[in-house]
Amino acid sequence: MTYRFPVKSIRQLLEASHGTDAPQVTVNGWVRTVRTQKQRAFVQVADGSNPQGIQAVVSDPEMVKGLSTGASVRLQGSLVKSIGGNQAMELKASAITLLGASDPEKYPLHKAKLPLEHLRDHFHLRSRTRTFTAMWKLRNSAMQGFHEFFQSNDFIHVNTPIFTTNDCEGAGESFRVMTPESLANQSTATGTLKQQHQQHQQIKKDEFFDLPVSLTVSSQLHLEAMNAALPRVYTMGPAFRAEKSLSTRHLAEFWMLEAEAAFLTNLDDLLDLLEASVKATTSRVVAASADDLSVLAALPLATTGTSSHRTKEETQKLILSLSEAGPAFHRITYTEAIKILQSCGKTWTHPVDSWGASLQSEHERYLAEEYFKAPVFVTDYPASEKPFYMLDSADSEGNRGIHGGPTVACVDLLVPGIGEVAGGSLREHRLDGIQRKIQEKKMDMKGLDWYMDLRRYGAVPHGGFGLGFERYLMALSGMGNVRDVIPMPRWFGHCKY
Template sequence: MKSSKRTEIVKLLQGQQTGQQVTAMGWVRNKREGKNVFFVTLNDGSCLQSLQVVVDPTTTSDEVLRKISVGAALSVNGTLVASQGKGQSVELQANEVVVLGEADPEKYPIQPKKHSLEFLREKAHLRMRTNTFGAVFRIRHHLQFAVHQFFNQEGFFNLHTPIITASDAEGAGEMFQVTTLDLKNPPRTEEGEIDFKKDFFERSTNLTVSGQLEGELGATALGKIYTFGPTFRAENSNTSRHLAEFWMIEPEVAFYELEDNMDLAERMLKYVIRYALEHCAEDLEFLAQRAAEEEKQKPQNERSEMGLLERLQFVLEHPFERLSYTEAIEILRNSQHNRKKKFQYLIEEWGADLQSEHERYLVEKHFKKPVILYNYPAAIKAFYMRLNEDGNTVRAMDILFPGIGEIVGGSQREERYDELKERAAAFGIEPEALWWYLETRRFGTVPHSGFGLGFERLMLFVTGMTNIRDVIPFPRFPGSAEF
């Protein structure tokens, strides 16, 4: 089989092969006709910029010229030369053009014009060919790589926790069921209930909402582990911040107290943001310009004080503000926003479950920097969080980011057997359902901590996109599993 000897456009644009014969392959973004010449804009996804291809109609057949349309895939062999035009340093003088795949110009939906994000969500099979989504998903790759590199450098082990599970880590009950039973005629027990003993796993199972509980088992053997995998939540929410399928980063560390946990989370966030700034400069600059255009459409009082790049740099340069939930409640209760009833959910007393509007007020209006809240009321947090000596609060911590609200949620885990069993019972969790989790507290228990970082929320912050459905290639939300 003959090799194509293709050179990626990102390498051609560096100009080191100027004067040489090269082969570029990609998809046509645009085509325009000049005087006795055709200019074709070719992009192969390797970078934001496209390569200008100059096609001489006297050396290319009319049949090939007709097939060169927006969306078509081409292989172009020619000479890379310094460009005389504006906007590019080099261009490809074509000697031979081969149309690898045609695109009907009447039907191809991604034309060289501005398309709404809503329209592009309906074309998720093609939207990655646009500049915006090409940039977003290249950044997504680099952020994933940075996460793995950070934990590897910190001495963590990556642990694959199960996607199919019988436990509900959050206790919320919003889980997708996994079954092989005949839904039209499932087997029944004598009491008329579905007989899961006849199911594949011989019990009721679901798609996981978190790898945390299993991650703790790894931490109490390997010391430092992290998971990075898909999680699922059957929450019937159509907001711009929720997905039914999303990716979570969840480190768990033995011998870590709450403050160690906060230090780790802040260090990790700064590492991956710095990595993105260093390795995704071109894509981030493009998205920053796009975000700035969007800001201009907003009312003056709703515009962000900082652009995307400034916001990312600001996070790197400032330590996160740390304060207790109790201190935060006092700030919110006494704020002008609360007094003038500008909050949708007014803060009236200690124990209130903070909403996104409260989190963003603390970050964007009051402290004007990322915030770590800790020591939350036990009543509004999960059963596995360690109870403080006051009996009312748990060693939980949330990290709040501008424009996002909560981006990290974590805690020191309850390592004491009796207290954990009691807390689980208070949440209606039967000891038999989590016997293996409880048992780790009987065999060499230690203080340990961990957190969960929603990867798509991190993506929202880094890219400046405003809808979580636009930072994952194929979003899953109520009523949508098309692609």
């Protein structure tokens, strides 16, 4: 049984015409431009289904009265080969119905070529522009790309919870969830979630849940619980960070792809999975969304305002390097990265004095943008720099002690112009190992007993990664500000609509 949506899009109409004159059609869309001559008029109408929309030729200029940029219209007429050179087919319009007017004095997007900064004042309308129509279709294509990759490799998509009573990485930058009633009762409940848990017996009870609840900062621990039964799982869902950042790369609400795979014993297997998922998805986007990539590539550099000042050519090179057509991603260890950074002759704001130094943004960008000029995996960071759940790196005989080695079996994916896009690790799956790590990090075991259970009952070697979906979209689109790759961005001080 095949369903057909009752309204045809401009792209569908053009495709159905096969480039030859077609009988009566109906076009629905929004007016981009109106040009009136003495004997006739031209109306450019778009509906987002293709970048250019369609040009309607009207023999009577009276018919376009009341039409202006942004107005919605229904046009009837016939598709004919275009005499002008800008399009193959045009619409010879015989009737125009104005569905919704748009006052040109007030419509905020009346002018062509508005800067992205101006459009950020009108999130609810900016999707009308060629740029953002292309951006949202690219986003859709990339998201479907990840689903296709994981589904075709027998991964199960699971919905991990948004509400949680643990804070995963212990960063303390999580949002708390309240109800009006609990807010009224909760005036003394402050501090990190962990402190609130500890205070919980003393303070007034939360009125809705049995414990203080926050929004997830990462689905990893919950995904591990699913992975302890289903060997291949992934999730694409929202995550939240209460970081007071106004940077071009941070959002308070963002989307993450997270995957977790059981029975993996080598870090390289995890890198292969991450690399393959990125490459398959990028190749899908290149094949399915060439039109949208072109629209975005045509944006002037000053408009996209990338922090790295990427040129059009650099963006195309980056897309190639992230796709299956490009070479394999470079793979270096943290130790090798330190040697490169120490011997390259650069002066760093954050000195790389010794092994153990944190890799800062300037170092990550140098490695990806200047040294390799390509995506690079950096693995095996110092254990002290990473969270408690990471498995130690294997020694030369492939063994991993439980008493804590200097490095852990982890990876960061660094991409030119963006920095860190994804990160992952093998997970410490042994009960004694994870307990020791929790003690070393001086973490509170309370609330993590269920996570210990995953190590008590049929634990398996496993690993996983998280990819910042918006960061990845910045790489594909060439957009320099993360606020331009998500429809309604939320960041420090800003939550509109």
